[in-house]
Amino acid sequence: MSSNVIPLTTEDARAHLTSQPFSVLLGARLVSFDADGAVLxxxxxxDLLQQNGFLHGGVLAYAADNCLTYAAGTVLGPGVLTGGMTIEYVxxxxxxxxxxxxxxVHSGRRRAVCRCExxxxxxxxxxxxxxxxxxTVLPVAAP
Structure with a gap:
């Protein structure tokens, strides 16, 4: 982590999650957050299933997006946004x-590339x- 990055604690990360109305609506919880990454x-x-009884792909995409940003937060700090994401449903x-x-997977000052299972x-x-x-997750200035 670069010296100008404010580290994000587990408590901070959980507080960020509970401040997101959509995450609260889905009942998301941050199970793990540390130097190894994040688990959501x-x-x-x-009410989260699609017509065939499977968890909706949008819920999976949400979880991937949020978890990728939390993983990136371990190296970029709390001010991050997803720059782009791909998902393969297997x-x-x-x-x-x-x-x-x-x-x-890789990080620098301007971005972090992360993987999610x-x-x-x-x-x-x-x-x-x-x-x-x-x-790809990008650091952003705090609002």
Whole structure:
């Protein structure tokens, strides 16, 4: 982390998440946030499913986007925005809880490239990969 970056604590990161109305609406929670990256979870609820009973792809994209920015926050500090993201859905998202795990792949002063794996956690605790995402996160000045 560069010397002019204000480190983001786990408490700060969780406070940021709870200040986002959309994250609150989805019931997102930051499970882990440290130098290794971030883990974000969203429970699958009936109102988040699509017509075939799978967790909606938009929920997966939300989780990837937010988790990528939290991972980038470990190296860029709290003032970040997603510059771009791609997501590949590899199988339908079925299970109890969506878990997004993101890590920084590369970082510099002007951007961080991060990767995210999205898996569904079943009632028995087993996991199954349902999507992968990669994004570029940019530092921004505080408003």
């Amino acid at each position: 979870e969203v429970d699958a609820r009936p 199988r339908p998202a079925q299970g109890r809880t969506l878990r997004a795990t993101a890590r920084v 999205l898996e569904m956690v079943a009632d028995d605790g087993s996991t199954r990969l349902c999507a992968v995402a990669q994004g």
